[in-house]
Amino acid sequence: MILHSERWMDLRRFRALHEAGLSISAIARETGLNWRTVKKYVEAPPPVVPPKGPSRKGCHRQVIEPFKPVIGFVHVWRQHLCMRFGGSW
Numbered sequence: 013m014i015l016h017s018e019r020w021m022d023l024r025r026f027r028a029l030h031e032a033g034l035s036i037s038a039i040a041r042e043t044g045l046n047w048r049t050v051k052k053y054v055e056a057p058p059p060v061v062p063p064k065g066p067s068r069k070g071c072h073r074q075v076i077e078p079f080k081p082v083i084g085f086v087h088v089w090r091q092h093l094c095m096r097f098g099g100s101w
Contacts, residue, residue: 022043023053024058026039026043026050026053026054027053027054027058029042030054036050036051036054039054
């Protein structure tokens, strides 16, 4: 599971509130989360640093990649037509 930095800070806050004496149900009411969710994160070992997601660079090629030759041809063809017959498209 990848956590956003805001969510990670919330989880740290849950632990601090619980250690300060607030009950799990009180923390759940304050945050608007289910008490089971709060309990899960309060009882889990504390994260040291926010987790980072895996790098997605190079995993997916661009959707347009197979069509680039066609797009290039259409662009050149339009330029040719404009030069030959005048006007703009």
